Amino acid sequence: MILDNTISAVVTGGASGLGAATARMLASHGVKVAIFDLNEDLGEKVAKEIGGVFCKVNVGSTEEVDAGFAKARAANGQERIMVNCAGVGGGAAKTASIDRETKKPKEYPLENFERIININLVGTFRCITKSAAGMLTLPVLPCGDRGAIVNTASVAAEDGQIGQVAYTASKAGVVGITLVVARDLSDANIRCNTILPGIFDTPLLARAPENVKAGLAAMVPHPKRLGRAEEYAQLAHTMITCGYFNGEDVRLDGAIRMAPR
Numbered sequence: 272m273i274l275d276n277t278i279s280a281v282v283t284g285g286a287s288g289l290g291a292a293t294a295r296m297l298a299s300h301g302v303k304v305a306i307f308d309l310n311e312d313l314g315e316k317v318a319k320e321i322g323g324v325f326c327k328v329n330v331g332s333t334e335e336v337d338a339g340f341a342k343a344r345a346a347n348g349q350e351r352i353m354v355n356c357a358g359v360g361g362g363a364a365k366t367a368s369i370d371r372e373t374k375k376p377k378e379y380p381l382e383n384f385e386r387i388i389n390i391n392l393v394g395t396f397r398c399i400t401k402s403a404a405g406m407l408t409l410p411v412l413p414c415g416d417r418g419a420i421v422n423t424a425s426v427a428a429e430d431g432q433i434g435q436v437a438y439t440a441s442k443a444g445v446v447g448i449t450l451v452v453a454r455d456l457s458d459a460n461i462r463c464n465t466i467l468p469g470i471f472d473t474p475l476l477a478r479a480p481e482n483v484k485a486g487l488a489a490m491v492p493h494p495k496r497l498g499r500a501e502e503y504a505q506l507a508h509t510m511i512t513c514g515y516f517n518g519e520d521v522r523l524d525g526a527i528r529m530a531p532r
């Protein structure tokens with residue numbers, strides 16, 4: 272797909288970090304961008320900067336996602352690019368453990384598991400299916416594409432650490448659906464790929480002390496630093512513009528393999 276001002280895109284999580292870098296990258300090529308995010312202040316700020324539209328959307332809610340697509344399409348027309356970056360971490364707990372205070376066995380709090388799956392996995396698929404259905408109303412471009420979808424998993428999908436069971440399940444789910452979505456949408460000429468970021472320097476990590484960030488950077492074989500959001504956007508650009516890129520889950524991680532803890 273060739274990026275220009277005849278193309279529209281929706282970027283979830285576009286108010287910050289990897290999503291904001293991707294929204295900026297797309298806009299720099301003339302693409303009309305709509306940002307779906309919970310963070311109104313940052314989302315409006317990025318949208319204004321790139322001449323895009325901000326839609327306050329929780330990707331965990333069907334009603335809010337529907338309203339977001341309606342607003343985005345009214346402003347920019349039907350999108351051909353869907354980038355899913357909205358996601359949450361947290362909920363760290365072991366599958367079962369001994370409670371420090373009561374000394375009694377305790378189970379994993381399932382409500383955490385369901386919350387993280389609903390945002391990271393169901394939220395991603397909710398946007399994929401609604402966006403792809405909308406793309407079906409558009410003609411195929413001369414390049415042969417009708418649309419392109421990029422999702423965000425994590426290296427935790429493959430080497431999840433102790434306590435990360437919910438996050439890992441949600442991201443492994445995103446990795447798992449990539450090929451089947453690409454196959455489902457193959458006769459519609461819509462491609463689907465997923466990026467598995469390693470450790471990226473985004474606002475997600477900004478709160479961490481410098482020595483913690485330096486320790487994380489030292490774990491990366493090469494280059495010995497955290498990933499830059501622009502590098503994520505660079506791979507997203509390739510996945511969107513390279514017509515033969517389809518059905519792939521690609522690690523972007525400086526060769527890091529996460530240890531158990």
Ligand SMILES: NC(=O)c1ccc[n+]([C@@H]2O[C@H](COP(=O)([O-])OP(=O)(O)OC[C@H]3O[C@@H](n4cnc5c(N)ncnc54)[C@H](O)[C@@H]3O)[C@@H](O)[C@H]2O)c1
Pocket residue numbers: 283284285286287288289290307308309310328329330331356357358359360390394423424425426467468469470471472473474475476
């Ligand atoms: N930064 C990293 O090291 C790293 C590593 C692996 C994977 N990831 C994944 O990359 C994605 C982007 O992370 P980031 O580092 O840019 O973080 P970030 O916190 O900078 O950006 C995430 C954005 O998603 C938004 N968001 C969160 N929940 C939402 C919801 N329910 N609905 C709509 N928007 C929501 C937040 O408001 C925020 O603007 C996430 O899916 C994250 O799991 C990040």
